[in-house]
Amino acid sequence: MADIVLTTLNAKYIHAAFGLRYLLANLGPLRPSACLVEFDINQRPLDIAEVLLARRPKIIGFGIYIWNVERTSEVIAAIKRLRPEIKIILGGPEVSYESETQPIVALADHVITGEADLKFAEVCTQLLDDRAWNSVIPKLIPAELPEFSKIVLPYDLYTGDDIAHRIIYVEASRGCPFTCEFCLSSLDIPVRQVPLAALLGEMQRLLDRGVKQFKFVDRTFNLNVATSRAILEFFLERHRPGHFFHFEMIPDRLPESLREIIARFPPGALQFEVGVQTFNDEVSRLISRRQNHEKLADNFRFLRDETGVHIHADLIVGLPGETVESFADGFDRLIALHPQEIQVGILKRLRGTPIVRHDDEWRMIYNPHPPYEMLSNRLIDFATMQRLRRFARYWDMVGNSGNFVESTPLIWSRVGVPHSDGKGIPATAETEIQNRTPFHAFLRFSDWLHARAGRTDGIALMRLMELLFDFLAVEIQLDPKFSAETLWRDYKRSGHHDKPNFLKDFLSAEAAVIFAPKTKGTLPKRQARHLA
Numbered sequence: 001m002a003d004i005v006l007t008t009l010n011a012k013y014i015h016a017a018f019g020l021r022y023l024l025a026n027l028g029p030l031r032p033s034a035c036l037v038e039f040d041i042n043q044r045p046l047d048i049a050e051v052l053l054a055r056r057p058k059i060i061g062f063g064i065y066i067w068n069v070e071r072t073s074e075v076i077a078a079i080k081r082l083r084p085e086i087k088i089i090l091g092g093p094e095v096s097y098e099s100e101t102q103p104i105v106a107l108a109d110h111v112i113t114g115e116a117d118l119k120f121a122e123v124c125t126q127l128l129d130d131r132a133w134n135s136v137i138p139k140l141i142p143a144e145l146p147e148f149s150k151i152v153l154p155y156d157l158y159t160g161d162d163i164a165h166r167i168i169y170v171e172a173s174r175g176c177p178f179t180c181e182f183c184l185s186s187l188d189i190p191v192r193q194v195p196l197a198a199l200l201g202e203m204q205r206l207l208d209r210g211v212k213q214f215k216f217v218d219r220t221f222n223l224n225v226a227t228s229r230a231i232l233e234f235f236l237e238r239h240r241p242g243h244f245f246h247f248e249m250i251p252d253r254l255p256e257s258l259r260e261i262i263a264r265f266p267p268g269a270l271q272f273e274v275g276v277q278t279f280n281d282e283v284s285r286l287i288s289r290r291q292n293h294e295k296l297a298d299n300f301r302f303l304r305d306e307t308g309v310h311i312h313a314d315l316i317v318g319l320p321g322e323t324v325e326s327f328a329d330g331f332d333r334l335i336a337l338h339p340q341e342i343q344v345g346i347l348k349r350l351r352g353t354p355i356v357r358h359d360d361e362w363r364m365i366y367n368p369h370p371p372y373e374m375l376s377n378r379l380i381d382f383a384t385m386q387r388l389r390r391f392a393r394y395w396d397m398v399g400n401s402g403n404f405v406e407s408t409p410l411i412w413s414r415v416g417v418p419h420s421d422g423k424g425i426p427a428t429a430e431t432e433i434q435n436r437t438p439f440h441a442f443l444r445f446s447d448w449l450h451a452r453a454g455r456t457d458g459i460a461l462m463r464l465m466e467l468l469f470d471f472l473a474v475e476i477q478l479d480p481k482f483s484a485e486t487l488w489r490d491y492k493r494s495g496h497h498d499k500p501n502f503l504k505d506f507l508s509a510e511a512a513v514i515f516a517p518k519t520k521g522t523l524p525k526r527q528a529r530h531l532a
Contacts, residue, residue, distance in 0.1 A: 001056050004034035004124055008063035008092075009041045009048070009071050016162050018169040018217065019092065020063050021154035023120045030124055036157070041067060045074035052079065057086060059124055064092040064104065066350070066370045073104045080107060087127050091116045093184055094370075097352025099140055112141045115174070117151050119143035148174075148194050155202040158211075168211050172199055172231060176219040179288040180277070181354045182316065182347060185219040186288075196227060200234050213244040213524065221247040225255055232261045239269060244523050246271045251313075252295035259302060267308025268523050268531040274300075274339070275314045279330035283321045286358065300337040310527045311339035317388045318347035318374035320358040324384060328439035335438045340530040341400040344392035346385075347374040391446045393456040398468065399442070402529025403461060403494050406486045407468060412441035414476050445471055465491065466502050481506045494529055 004027070006020045017038050027034050035055065039048050052060060052075070060079070062072055076088055088108040096113040099105050112119050119141065126137055158168055175191035176183070206214070214235075222228045235245055251274045254262075262270065276296065278284055284291055303309045313334055317327055334342055349355060349366040358364055363378040373389075376382040399408045415437060452467055453459055459467075469487055473480040484506035491500065499507070523531065 002033060002035040003057060003128060004030060004059045004061065005052055005055050005057040006034065006036045006061045006063075007038065007048075007052060008065070009039045009043070009068035009075075011041060011065075011067045013040050014166050015040075016158065016166045016169060017063055018154075018171075020061070021157040022117045022151070023061065023091075025152040025154035025157055026117050027121045027124070030121060030128070034124075041071050045071055046078055048075045049078040049082070053083060059087045059089060059127055061089045061091065061120060061124075062108075064090050064094040066094050066348070066372070069094050069102075069104055069370055073107065076104065076107045089120070089123060091120065094351065097187075105139075108139075110137060110139055110141055112143050114143040115146055116143045117146045119146075145192070148192055153194070153198060153202050155206055158206070158209075160209075163206075163209055163211050167215050168206065168213060169215050169217050170199075170203065170206075171217045172196075172221065172227060173218045173224070177223065178220070178290065181287040181289075181357070182277075182319070182350070184350050184353060186354070187352055191220065191223060193224065193227060196230060200231070203231075203234065204238075207238055212240075212242045213246075215246040216248070219248055220250050222249050222253050222258060225253075225258060229257055229261055232258070232265075236261065236264055239266070242523065243269055244271065244527070245269060246273065248273045248275070251276055251299060252292040254295075254299040254302065259306075262303075262309060263307050265308065268310065268527060269308065271310040271312060271527060272303070273312045273314070276330075276334060277314060277316045278319055278322060278327075279333050280319075280322055280326045283319050283326070286321050287319060287355065297337060300339065304338050308531070310341075310530060312341040312343060313337075313339040314343045314345060316345050316347050317392065318364075318377060318380065318385065320355075320362040320364065320377070321379070323379045324388070327388075328437060328443075331439040332437045340402075340527075342395065343400070344388075344395050346389055346392060348372045349374070387443065387447065390450050390456050391443055394446045394449055395442065397459065397464060398445075400526075402526045403465075404468065404487075404490050405493065405530060407472070407483075407490050410472050410478060410483065410486060411445050411476075412438040413478065415441055448475060461494075462500060465500065469502060481508070 006017075006024055008017045008020055010017060017036070020036055020038075024031065024034055024036050037051060037055070039051075062076065064072060079086060080088065087110070089110045089112060090105065090108045091112045095102060095105055095111050099111055099113060105111055110123060112123065123137065123141060155170070158166075162168065171194065173191055173193045176185035177191055179186045203214070235243070247270070249272045276291075277289065278287075279293060300311065300313075303311055315327070315330055315334060316322075331342070331344070347355075349364070349372045355364075361378075363376075365375045365377065366372050367375055374380075374385060376385050380388070398404050398411075448471055449467060450456070452470075453463075465487055469483055472478045472483040472487075484503045485508070488499070488503055488507055
């Protein structure tokens with residue numbers, strides 16, 4: 001039983017609700033009468049409502065995000081039908097902007113917009129005070145930016161089960177100094193730092209409790225170079241096999257003082273998420289984004305040639321002014337820089353972001369339902385956007401997954417080689433366009449794969465590998481033996497030992513006994529496959 005229940009629907013079980021742990025940690029005298037209950041979006045809304053109601057709460061605080069707003073609306077609607085006296089408080093990025101028009105807001109009693117670390121306790125205190133029960137508390141309650149010196153850090157609220165089974169989120173700062181119009185972080189100014197001594201003390205306690213994987217959620221970890229270096233030095237001094245640290249980095253800011261410490265980490269210990277987004281200078285200008293492409297390229301070369309960092313780079317499809325060919329050029333430039341992963345994202349119309357100012361000029365049309373992805377714009381029609389959406393999904397399955405590290409580049413290995421139909425008949429002009437660059441070659445594979453599989457999800461690894469073999473050996477006429485041996489090495493890299501039937505006839509005796517490379521320690525599987 002608890003007077004206050006904090007809850008959310010995570011995208012996956014392994015994701016821990018970082019923001020709710022901050023709210024719970026800062027409830028002060030109310031903390032003993034509060035609890036945290038987490039769900040995921042695959043659970044049934046009525047089952048979630050049942051669990052929450054069994055706690056007999058007076059207040060339920062929901063964390064609302066782009067991925068859970070629709071399912072959470074069903075949960076709240078059921079609770080309000082059954083127990084209308086329960087006070088429902090919403091918070092989170094999805095309800096912090098354009099709140100008045102949202103159906104979920106209409107269901108709730110109160111919405112705290114912004115960073116509610118301290119404001120949530122204040123509102124709950126008012127609601128639980130019998131003398132103030134009938135006082136007027138506004139529905140929309142803006143939270144002032146809290147000072148980190150006044151916030152209780154929440155890391156003791158990670159349980160043993162969390163440490164064993166979930167991603168452990170941490171932060172050294174909040175905010176972003178940049179003004180990229182598609183991003184909510186552009187509204188989050190100024191940048192504020194967690195007091196370094198307090199942060200490192202909490203990190204030590206997490207290490208002592210057995211945490212091995214840390215995911216920093218800072219939007220610009222390398223903005224304050226002195227702080228970034230201090231944190232990296234702290235973790236390097238305490239590094240043990242299996243330790244893994246994720247940071248979001250500004251791509252064109254990597255001075256020598258950071259390079260030196262980064263190069264000392266063992267392979268696979270660091271992952272940098274690098275938001276490239278676009279290489280088109282005019283598009284960058286339109287969305288108020290600043291980026292030095294020469295420094296970016298130099299930093300990528302350093303990371304790939306002189307460190308063991310796993311690079312996860314982001315590109316966005318659908319930005320105003322970005323044509324398919326412009327995006328293709330950016331993708332090919334990024335391929336040439338050899339990050340381990342390229343996250344191809346479709347532009348989203350996040351609530352509150354100034355990207356909407358381009359709607360009329362560029363005829364930006366977004367899906368009205370979460371995650372509000374681009375459907376079409378002036379330069380990319382719906383059918384083409386669907387092709388690019390499939391491209392993004394298949395790229396994640398093939399190029400990013402680590403299951404096809406050696407095989408993926410074979411898809412564009414015949415770029416520039418004249419095609420024929422296998423009977424000496426020259427290829428059509430369209431086929432030659434499909435063979436022009438890595439982007440066009442993979443788009444051709446994406447179209448071919450969709451025609452064969454008819455879907456972009458639920459494709460088993462063995463089936464995907466067989467389809468890829470068919471594409472390489474038949475569709476683009478690579479040597480079947482070479483293709484088979486490459487796929488077999490990839491398959492064993494992923495830890496498999498069963499020889500696929502469709503490869504057996506093409507594997508030599510030597511290839512059949514290739515030793516499977518071992519992954520390092522207890523790194524995340526995806527990153528470990530790239531490392532192997």
